[in-house]
Amino acid sequence: xxxxxxxxxxxxxxxxxxxxxxxxxxxxxxxxxxxxxxxxxxxxxxxxxxxxxxxxxxxxxxxxxxxxxxxxxxxxxxxxxxxxxxxxxxxxxxxxxxxxxxxxxxxxxxxxxxxxxxxxxxxxxxxxxxxxxxxxxxxxxxxxxxxxxxxxxxxxxxxxxxxxxxxxxxxxxxxxxxxxxxxxxxxxxxxxxxxxxxxxxxxxxxxxxxxxxxxxxxxxxxxxxxxxxxxxxxxxxxxxxxxxxxxxxxxxxxxxxxxxxxxxxxxxxxxxxxxxxxxxxxxxxxxx
Numbered sequence: 511x512x513x514x515x516x517x518x519x520x521x522x523x524x525x526x527x528x529x530x531x532x533x534x535x536x537x538x539x540x541x542x543x544x545x546x547x548x549x550x551x552x553x554x555x556x557x558x559x560x561x562x563x564x565x566x567x568x569x570x571x572x573x574x575x576x577x578x579x580x581x582x583x584x585x586x587x588x589x590x591x592x593x594x595x596x597x598x599x600x601x602x603x604x605x606x607x608x609x610x611x612x613x614x615x616x617x618x619x620x621x622x623x624x625x626x627x628x629x630x631x632x633x634x635x636x637x638x639x640x641x642x643x644x645x646x647x648x649x650x651x652x653x654x655x656x657x658x659x660x661x662x663x664x665x666x667x668x669x670x671x672x673x674x675x676x677x678x679x680x681x682x683x684x685x686x687x688x689x690x691x692x693x694x695x696x697x698x699x700x701x702x703x704x705x706x707x708x709x710x711x712x713x714x715x716x717x718x719x720x721x722x723x724x725x726x727x728x729x730x731x732x733x734x735x736x737x738x739x740x741x742x743x744x745x746x747x748x749x750x751x752x753x754x755x756x757x758x759x760x761x762x763x764x765x766x767x768x769x770x771x772x773x774x775x776x777x778x779x780x781x782x783x784x785x786x787x788x789x790x791x792x793x794x795x796x797x798x
Contacts, residue, residue, distance in 0.1 A: 537636050541740045543689055547636040549609040550580035556609045556640055564739045571731050574785035581783050582686050582719070582790045585770035587613050589717055589794060592774060593681050594622035599715065600618050601680045603629045603670070605686030609637055610644045615683070616651040619690040626650065627673040631655050632663055658687060659697045661705040679713040682706055686790055688720040688753075691745040698745075703756045710797050715763075718756055719770050719792025721747050750791050760795030767793040 542564040546557040550565050568644040569577055600623055604615050607630035619626035630641055630653040643655030652669040663668060674680060686701045695701065707716065723729045733746040754767055765773060770790045771783045785791055 516528065521610075537639075538571070541741050542735070543634050543636075543743065544687075544740065545606075545608040545632060545637055548579055548686070549611065551576045552583060552611050554609060554611055559618075567739075568732070568735060571735075572728065572787050574783070574787060577781075577785075578721075578783060578788070578790055581771040581781055582611075583611070584781065585719070585773055585790070586615070586685050587618050587775065588774055589620065589685075590615050590618040590681075593715055593717075593794070594619050594626065597679075597715070599681045600626045601674050601678065602626070602683060603631070603664075603674060603680055604628065604683040604685070605631045605664075606684065606690065607632050607637065607641075607653070609634075609783065610640055614644075616645075616648065617725065620650070624650075627631070628652075629654065629667075629670050629673050631656050631658055634667050658684070659702055661702065661709070665709055676709060677711060680710060681715040681717060682710065683717045684719075685717060686721070687720055688718060688756075689744065689745050689747055693745065699752075701755055702764060707759075707797060712796040712797055716757070716760060716795045716797065717792075718753065720753060721752050721788055722753060722791040723747055723788040724749060725787060732788065747788060753792050757795045759791070760797060763794040763796065765793075 538557040540560050542561045546561040547565050548560050550557040565575070590602065600619070602615050602619055607615070615630070616626070618630035619628060628651045632638070633655060634655070635655060638653060638655045645651045645653060650673065652673055654664070654667050655667050656664050656667065658664070665676070691699055691702065693695070703716065703718070721732070729747040733744070736744040750767070757767065768791070769783055770792060771781060773793060
């Protein structure tokens with residue numbers, strides 16, 4: 511069979527990068543990425559053989575991963591609809607957004623109010639290529655390529671400034687992405703959350719969830735496997751207490767911090783995460 515084509519992404523203008531951090535503008539089909547693996551689990555077609563092979567290996571130890579990804583996507587959709595309908599949020603800044611699929615953030619938000627603005631952020635150049643194609647006719651939505659830890663670059667980017675008014679409440683999303691960030695005093699999740707919160711007015715929201723496990727062997731295996739598979743573009747699987755610490759000082763919306771399939775389910779028979787070797791854990795916090 512012929513090799514899968516490797517498209518080239520256009521570089522993004524605007525914003526500044528921290529010294530020493532570079533973003534790729536080309537797509538390497540031989541190295542799995544979290545975004546493309548997630549796309550495969552959701553039934554998408556924007557992934558390569560390397561991504562699918564990595565998913566197969568991961569499934570040998572944590573076979574519930576596909577169900578986990580689907581339940582996480584449903585959580586994202588419920589959460590966006592809730593913030594738009596019940597709290598009047600009309601601005602969303604989605605960090606680590608991944609590849610476009612069905613019912614993306616802007617589609618859910620704009621069904622509630624067509625004037626809603628959304629900015630997607632991801633460091634995967636393939637997300638930029640497909641995101642721009644999807645959003646070509648939507649001037650209320652944009653996708654930018656940036657490392658999600660580069661708060662200054664993201665918040666000052668020309669597209670962010672065009673679409674997001676930070677004098678008004680914003681929902682900032684870190685949905686199933688913090689596990690991609692290594693621990694660091696200056697760039698790890700606690701420091702990142704602190705930087706973002708400083709930029710937000712009261713009444714804004716922080717949405718955060720990540721892969722967690724209380725099983726040491728699962729945490730170690732998945733962390734090591736993903737770090738090797740993605741060539742270092744990974745952080746670690748954490749514990750529930752780690753995620754809870756990021757919400758300190760915020761008012762947490764009911765039902766609190768939970769396994770995400772149980773966060774405000776649409777019906778009593780909505781899909782639930784049935785296995786617990788690892789879960790997506792988190793919730794929504796309101797800035798005071």
